[in-house]
Amino acid sequence: MNEGSKKTIKTLCFAVIGMFTFSFALVPLYNVFCEVTGLNGKIELRATNNKNIESENGRDISIQFVSHNNEEMPWAFKPTEDNIKVTTGKYHTATFYVKNTTNKRMVAQAIPSVAPSNAAAHLKKLECFCFEQQELAPGEEALLPVKLIFDNELPSSINSVVLSYTIFDVTEYKDVELTNNHNEMDHANGHDMESSL
Amino acid sequence: MSAVIESHGHDDHHHGPAKGLTRWLYTTNHKDIGTLYLWFSFAMFLIGGAMAMVIRAELFQPGMQIVEPEFYNQMLTLHGLIMVFGAVMPAFVGLANWLVPMMVGAPDMALPRMNNLSFWILPFAFFILLSSLLMEGGAPNFGWTFYAPLSTTYAPPSVTFFIFSVHIMGASSIMGSINVIVTIMNMRAPGMTLMKMPLFVWSWLITAYLLIAVMPVLAGAVTMMLMDIHFGTSFFNAAGGGDPVLFQHIFWFFGHPEVYIMILPAFGITSHIIETFSRKQLFGYASMVWAMASIAILSFVVWAHHMFTVGLPLAAELFFMWATMLIAVPTGVKVFNWVTTMFKGSITYETPMLFAIAFVVLFTIGGFSGLMLAITPADFQYHDTYFVVAHFHYVLVPGSIFSIMAAVYYWIPKWTGNMYDERLGKLHFWLSFIGVNVTFFPQHWIGLAGMPRRIPDYALQFADWNMISSVGAFLFGASQILFLFIVIKTVMGGKKATPEVWEGSRGLEWTVESPAPYHTFTTPPKVS
Numbered sequence: 001m002n003e004g005s006k007k008t009i010k011t012l013c014f015a016v017i018g019m020f021t022f023s024f025a026l027v028p029l030y031n032v033f034c035e036v037t038g039l040n041g042k043i044e045l046r047a048t049n050n051k052n053i054e055s056e057n058g059r060d061i062s063i064q065f066v067s068h069n070n071e072e073m074p075w076a077f078k079p080t081e082d083n084i085k086v087t088t089g090k091y092h093t094a095t096f097y098v099k100n101t102t103n104k105r106m107v108a109q110a111i112p113s114v115a116p117s118n119a120a121a122h123l124k125k126l127e128c129f130c131f132e133q134q135e136l137a138p139g140e141e142a143l144l145p146v147k148l149i150f151d152n153e154l155p156s157s158i159n160s161v162v163l164s165y166t167i168f169d170v171t172e173y174k175d176v177e178l179t180n181n182h183n184e185m186d187h188a189n190g191h192d193m194e195s196s197l
Numbered sequence: 198m199s200a201v202i203e204s205h206g207h208d209d210h211h212h213g214p215a216k217g218l219t220r221w222l223y224t225t226n227h228k229d230i231g232t233l234y235l236w237f238s239f240a241m242f243l244i245g246g247a248m249a250m251v252i253r254a255e256l257f258q259p260g261m262q263i264v265e266p267e268f269y270n271q272m273l274t275l276h277g278l279i280m281v282f283g284a285v286m287p288a289f290v291g292l293a294n295w296l297v298p299m300m301v302g303a304p305d306m307a308l309p310r311m312n313n314l315s316f317w318i319l320p321f322a323f324f325i326l327l328s329s330l331l332m333e334g335g336a337p338n339f340g341w342t343f344y345a346p347l348s349t350t351y352a353p354p355s356v357t358f359f360i361f362s363v364h365i366m367g368a369s370s371i372m373g374s375i376n377v378i379v380t381i382m383n384m385r386a387p388g389m390t391l392m393k394m395p396l397f398v399w400s401w402l403i404t405a406y407l408l409i410a411v412m413p414v415l416a417g418a419v420t421m422m423l424m425d426i427h428f429g430t431s432f433f434n435a436a437g438g439g440d441p442v443l444f445q446h447i448f449w450f451f452g453h454p455e456v457y458i459m460i461l462p463a464f465g466i467t468s469h470i471i472e473t474f475s476r477k478q479l480f481g482y483a484s485m486v487w488a489m490a491s492i493a494i495l496s497f498v499v500w501a502h503h504m505f506t507v508g509l510p511l512a513a514e515l516f517f518m519w520a521t522m523l524i525a526v527p528t529g530v531k532v533f534n535w536v537t538t539m540f541k542g543s544i545t546y547e548t549p550m551l552f553a554i555a556f557v558v559l560f561t562i563g564g565f566s567g568l569m570l571a572i573t574p575a576d577f578q579y580h581d582t583y584f585v586v587a588h589f590h591y592v593l594v595p596g597s598i599f600s601i602m603a604a605v606y607y608w609i610p611k612w613t614g615n616m617y618d619e620r621l622g623k624l625h626f627w628l629s630f631i632g633v634n635v636t637f638f639p640q641h642w643i644g645l646a647g648m649p650r651r652i653p654d655y656a657l658q659f660a661d662w663n664m665i666s667s668v669g670a671f672l673f674g675a676s677q678i679l680f681l682f683i684v685i686k687t688v689m690g691g692k693k694a695t696p697e698v699w700e701g702s703r704g705l706e707w708t709v710e711s712p713a714p715y716h717t718f719t720t721p722p723k724v725s
Contacts, residue, residue, distance in 0.1 A: 001307070002383060004382070004383045005307050005379050005382075005383040005384075008378060008379045008382050008383060009308075009375060009379055012374075012375045012378060012379070012409055013375070015409050015410070016371055016375075016409055016412075016413050017413075018413075019409070019410055019411070019412075019413035019414055020413035020414075020416055020417050022413075022414065022417075023413060023414040023416070023417025023418060023421075023447060023450075024417055024421075026417075026443070026446070026447055026450070027421075027432060027443065030440070030443050030446060031440075070435070070436060071350070109436065111435055111436075115508075117508070117510050118510065166435065168435065168436035169436070170436055170437075
């Protein structure tokens with residue numbers, strides 16, 4: 001075999017290894033891409049660092065809340081109000097009702113999503129039940145708060161935003177931290193929001 | 198391995214093949230391995246075809262008639278996987294093995310032992326895949342695109358065997374393409390510059406680069422599935438912070454180049470056949486090369502047109518729509534060149550030419566329905582209907598498969614030394630041509646009318662066209678038995694072929710005797 005062939009083979013083997021690595025690199029690239037652009041309706045699963053982002057001269061928009069149960073998740077889970085009117089630049093608090101309908105102790109994790117997806121970058125949350133896992137005893141129920149604000153830069157074409165939460169059964173994965181919400185969260189002390197701000 | 202190139206110096210006596218079964222097991226001869234690939238692909242074509250017959254038999258009438266819905270899902274999954282990875286791809290690799298060394302004037306492939314390995318792992322891959330039919334929970338039932346979480350959370354236990362077999366198929370394809378590229382880049386006869394290479398060689402060079410780029414991504418995707426299923430990761434599981442849509446992005450980043458992997462060699466084959474039987478030089482050789490290269494490059498930036506309905510942002514939908522439509526330009530150049538080659542040619546209609554002309558016409562129909570599907574708002578209506586099924590069967594059956602059949606008729610006199618039976622060949626063509634159109638053309642209509650794909654039952658208004666479609670499928674299926682008969686008959690005997698075989702044939706492979714000797718071009722030919 002001549003030198004040329006050996007060189008070609010070496011280059012091609014590197015290309016194969018490189019593309020295999022690239023397929024795994026697509027996972028973080030995809031997450032970063034979605035986070036930066038707000039595409040896919042992905043929201044950061046952490047509280048905003050800036051408490052003082054309230055501003056005047058907002059406009060009125062409406063928020064519709066949607067709740068889903070993932071797969072076989074048996075809990076009752078629904079928004080207290082399906083639809084609220086809010087003003088951009090002002091904080092609003094909404095609540096979700098949740099009940100463990102089983103006779104087992106279970107842990108749940110809610111994952112949010114925003115439609116239209118270009119609203120995601122303008123949504124900031126000071127507090128959200130989706131920042132931590134929820135553990136409920138059999139039959140226990142709770143009202144879970146979310147304190148949110150849309151900034152004034154929300155594109156003017158958007159007058160109505162759908163905020164959807166899907167609740168997952170993560171009893172098996174209890175205390176396994178999600179990929180991007182662990183930076184400032186203290187799970188043992190999750191309700192003390194001040195600690196994370 | 199270096200002996201391959203230097204052997205003619207010391208070892209001048211031309212020995213023939215070894216005797217018995219071990220000839221095929223141990224062979225490192227590119228012609229033997231090409232033959233193995235072609236027969237393997239034929240066997241897979243018949244198995245995958247039998248599964249298609251089960252599907253069409255079930256859809257012959259509305260209501261559940263013959264099989265359970267679970268088994269129907271397994272049939273359509275295995276049909277897709279076997280036809281893509283077992284029939285079309287190995288057939289093209291087999292043709293590359295037979296033809297690329299002879300066309301570039303090389304004595305063999307660059308890496309003959311790896312060539313043997315890349316073939317012989319394939320039967321094991323498909324044995325593993327097919328054996329899952331007998332496993333508890335049945336064979337994979339999530340469609341050939343194996344979208345997560347259908348293929349992870351909700352998959353039958355046999356999915357692990359499926360993953361392993363895909364890994365083996367990928368390894369085989371990667372080794373095969375390394376072999377093809379090294380052969381083409383380093384072993385061409387003196388004087389054969391890149392732009393003098395036959396178009397089939399060009400088409401395979403580009404295809405091999407595509408395979409090198411995307412088969413590792415497929416391996417990555419199934420590896421992530423494996424880890425999600427067995428090692429507690431959450432690549433595609435939203436509950437653990439993953440994203441099922443990410444699976445579709447990764448899959449189609451592989452999947453779209455993959456569909457061009459299955460058509461580019463067909464472009465090469467068609468160019469040779471149309472040139473020969475038009476008795477004219479091919480029109481626009483350089484533009485053919487550039488068109489194939491641009492199609493290959495564009496194939497990396499159009500993947501999301503398979504997922505318009507997952508909720509992409511408007512900017513992405515517009516980008517992928519326009520990028521997809523851009524592919525029509527180089528494809529149009531190719532069709533224009535084929536038609537112009539035929540224009541004012543002294544055309545005769547032997548069987549390979551019939552298949553090649555049918556390829557141009559029917560592949561173009563598949564291309565047009567592809568353009569319709571590329572229109573994002575229209576795709577919201579067409580998505581997951583039989584219109585999509587009609588589209589990709591038009592580009593794959595009268596596209597890829599017809600070109601493979603054309604290639605077999607065109608080169609079989611060179612392989613066996615015998616002419617095939619022209620009368621039977623033409624009969625096979627017309628039965629296949631009618632069968633394929635009766636099967637797939639009505640599926641455009643029932644698809645536009647809203648019949649969803651991958652469902653074993655359908656609403657009553659689709660009954661008539663489904664019955665016609667099934668009749669066409671049985672005709673097409675049965676006519677492939679005739680094809681098998683014709684091939685065996687030609688191997689056994691027939692009118693002896695001359696070295697050039699066809700009146701207007703061009704290229705190095707027609708300068709050697711028919712059948713081609715076991716070793717060709719041990720001394721490189723001179724190309725002017």
